[in-house]
């Protein structure tokens with residue numbers, strides 16, 4: 001179910017030892033004067049941080065659905081010519097990081113499938129926890145799957161219920177009654193744009209407007225990018241249907257507890273996004289501030305691991321009154337198709353993605369802030385790098401609690417045996433990473449950091465082991 005990172009020192013060679021991104025979804029319902037494919041392209045550009053493996057856009061025009069998708073970044077997959085060809089009045093798009101199914105062209109989204117009234121395109125962010133059970137049921141009835149994604153299971157359910165139900169509303173309700181897990185879905189039929197958020201609200205989805213056109217997007221930053229305005233978040237368990245540029249909605253929540261993934265605030269979402277009323281930037285600043293209160297350090301300089309630790313480091317510096325400074329420089333041009341250095345180069349500590357600013361570090365006591373520790377290998381290398389650059393002491397502070405449990409809801413968190421905090425105490429981790437001291441933000445403080453978010457509305461399962469959904473059949 002979960003992909004694992006197997007390059008221990010990957011941050012230095014291109015891939016980070018981090019919780020990997022989810023996916024980004026986007027949709028727009030326009031008219032003949034709206035360049036829906038081009039707007040979706042820019043929407044996906046803004047959501048690129050949520051997945052860099054593949055992307056795609058599908059458009060609907062005069063009842064026909066067509067699309068283009070490919071492996072790589074949005075800027076690599078689409079050209080002017082391709083966008084010109086994608087003429088339509090409705091469009092949806094997807095940027096993918098694979099959490100189920102391999103990283104291959106057939107698993108790229110949007111998926112375009114047959115439905116009794118023509119074709120449907122589906123873009124999915126999340127992970128179904130009962131996917132293997134549903135897939136088995138389908139296969140026992142003779143169904144053949146074209147992809148290994150659980151998103152195709154949703155497509156199959158919609159197709160099946162399409163034969164039995166009288167309305168799209170009924171089809172969607174029947175589908176959501178069967179699927180479990182996390183899903184923010186953007187679905188396009190020949191004349192409708194649909195947004196669905198799982199009953200727990202694990203993955204984000206919001207509604208905006210661009211002129212008269214409704215827009216659906218994983219994050220509000222995409223609305224800023226296209227010049228649109230934020231209207232509201234899709235509620236957990238809400239299905240919104242946009243047709244003829246009017247929006248109707250209904251709920252299939254069924255009393256499930258609200259559980260937005262807390263890692264959207266810690267790491268996944270862009271700092272300029274708002275989710276459910278809370279600013280991601282403010283939440284990270286606040287996490288850093290609370291971290292400084294919980295785990296103060298006697299030091300000369302606060303340094304954030306770029307980019308994910310920077311905002312919390314600013315919050316820590318403001319609260320502790322220790323100056324914030326840049327001491328680690330990230331090479332922003334390390335692409336996806338990066339050629340791995342050979343063993344000899346690795347042994348010589350070639351630091352391709354990250355380097356230390358010796359002039360800022362030498363002789364200083366550094367507080368190093370990062371958002372999380374997963375396997376610990378990255379933190380160990382960065383601490384070593386700072387010490388090699390002359391740091392007198394390195395005090396590591398993490399703006400989230402220890403990650404002790406795997407995630408089954410669409411985030412690529414390694415299995416328990418790979419998680420350093422699942423198998424070691426804080427003191428043992430400190431010794432492994434070679435830090436002079438180590439402190440993690442508590443769960444209580446973390447939950448206070450998204451100021452403005454609804455209370456008691458977060459999934460913290462990978463931190464606490466308290467899973468909001470039963471996972472079939474593993475748990």
Ligand code: SF4
Nearest residue numbers: 261262407459461462
């Ligand atoms: S288990 Fe962790 S990463 Fe997964 S949804 Fe819950 S909070 Fe997010």
